[in-house]
Amino acid sequence: MTQAAPAAAGALDGLVVLDLTRMLAGPYATMMLADQGARVVKIEPPGGDLTRRTGPHLPGALTIAEGGFGGYFASINRNKQSLALDLKQPAGKAALLRMVRGADVLVENYRCGVMERLGLGYEALIAENPRLVYAAMRGFGDPRSGRSPYADWPAYDPVAQAMGGIMGITGPVPAGAPTKIGPGVGDLVPATFLAFGIASACWRAQRTGRGQFVDVSMVDAVLAICERLVYQYSASHESPGPEGNGHPLLCPFGLFPAKDGHVSLGVPNDRFWVPLVQRMGRPELASDPRYASNEARMAHRAEVEALVGEWTARHTKAELSSLLGAEIPFGPVFDAQDIFEDAHFRARGMLVETEQPGAARALTVAGTPVHMSDTPGGVHRRAPLTGEHSDAVLQGFGFAPAEIAALRADHVIH
Template sequence: MTPAAVVPGALDGLVVLDLTRMLAGPYATMMLADQGAHVIKIEPPGGDLTRRNGPHPDGALKIGERGFGGYFASINRNKDSITLDLKKPAGKATLLRLVHKADVLVENYRAGVMERLGLGYEVLIAENPRLVYAALRGFGDPRSGASPYANWPAYDPVAQAMGGIMGITGAAPGGPPTKIGPGVGDLVPATFLAYGVAAACWRAQRSGQGQFVDVSMVDAVLALCERLVFQYSVSGVAPGPEGNGHPLLCPFGLFAAKDGFVSLGVPNDRFWVPLAHRMGRPALAIDPRYASNDARVQHRAEVEAIVGGWTARHTKAELAQMLGGDIPFGPVFSAADIFEDPHFRIREMLVETEQPGAARPLTVAGTPVRMSQTPGGVRRRAPLTGEHTDSTLAAFGFAPAEIAALRADQVIQ
């Protein structure tokens, strides 16, 4: 699919100053941009360091040419870019002028960085009382709870480890923990931050009062692991790696097929009966050892051996034909499978975007949030470094002479 037509999004008119970097912060502002917010990415001189991260399609502009790789392209689409040196007094003064007309500012520096720059929340909210200031840090901001780890740097694996999700993920029950493939330690906090920003903006529109929105990466991962909390609260036993099954349901998880793996879920007895018939074992539906979920959980090894033995005799396509539409089922897809499957094209989850300098477009993941009147989505590629500096400053009331002076002083590029 090509980028979505330019239709005003649900957040049309919302002005967001984006001081984020790496993955978590830019993903949060990307979510806002996908729904129509005017996100202005404020980059340091030389641009965001993640512009250097690949992969780089053949011919694509590299960082020395103010370009970007696939990493940056995916999570910075729909944004404008300006460069601004916040270490210089004129750079700080410029940001304050932007803040005066903005609705939201998002940053994901370590605690204290913005304060050392003289641009902390208290300074900016005094400049614009309706500003929603959003911060995403590894262990949160001391304003809403001073963690003993507040000064620790944190990235995805740290959040996965300390937030609990790694401890319940592993190939086999009782085995070593496993890191989840996608950066959920970044992406889940980003999603919570975008949600928090939207909620705070709703209040600010009605009350005229902004506020500080704080998301800890570790807290967000723990929130995702909600089952871990109540299980331990009730039993006093800390859950461990669960393999590819489910501690409370059976059969529920991954099973081998002739040509790969499939995911099969039987969350209640209603689905067990037709599964037993599809397997050619109707007696299993009334056998007291297997007829109820509680009984199947107690006889987990037997049930999984029966189901796994049956799935292993069939291909993924054959299993889809027998189970699809009647029993919760899905083949395990590779990226190649996803690109070939019609679902993702129909749902506009594979979007082609321009990659400056490259002979062919770059495909990025679309937005899963679809709205009937304000559809949102990927409308345009990620920006080149400082591509919108002059036009953005002019829109915020800077005179041509002021812009020229800032460039001469190397405050902007």
């Protein structure tokens, strides 16, 4: 495993982000910024983000009442500072406005109208700091960019997956019930788009001194990665259905059985068909007119998949890795134990051990896949305890000790 590295200057070093997000999508976006060196201040309500309660919890870890957190929170809130601030109190709102003047970015994922009712909407904050990048993520977007008929609906990952189109093309063939993607892509894909939008807006703000409103709809983001179904329907006026474990345009391409599980292999063009059939011991298939081109293989898809599947089923995943790994696009289907034991993820720093306060052992979280030669990002600090940095954060924004003491006495900070 890779140990959390000491803090180093990342590509976003010096960028100050106020993070008012909750659940998965928003915190994942700000985590991406923090992983690349941004100073991300997680502004939590009294008692902390509710996701602190979500497990699993390592034995002995600090309780929620003690400011602790479970694995869910640990994974997506690493590298951040925590300020516990009550925005429902006038003094809390005033403190946030003061912080906005010294920030580069504010990110929130409340439902439409919540920030406006608090007096903290985009127009109010941009008046305080014209160079502020204000980023919002909502299920169906913000009305400022086009009012959806569903603008007031709450949304979570399965809703975005359902309405964004990805469920409709996922599942077994022949078509059965729609299938949800395992990880929360309805949260994580929008989060990635939001981080990209924030970085783009910050680049412009750096050159012009003008901030702007960045708006990502969870449903829109899922549709964006389902771009194939859009042009397919536009061209044919037929709605694509579930694709199973294959590909609608390429063959063979997908999952195939092994003695001890499954493997993924693909022939994205004809030149990969030749080494595959050679490894299969069937070199004559390379020139067989039924299989020699992708178009021919698509026309005889069931036969091709049966031929390949019968061969792969006679070998273990390790044997197939040796036979195919360097020749055609190939990979064994891994479970979590396989991932922890595979050398690739250790070499790439994708399994990082982080402290979970109170626990006797470290918690492993997924590292960042973005590597930079001069400004390496990564996991360099565990997730914060609730309000762990309240005093330090406020001092950094110019609050005097007496002001901080007064805020604490009035239960505005915790």
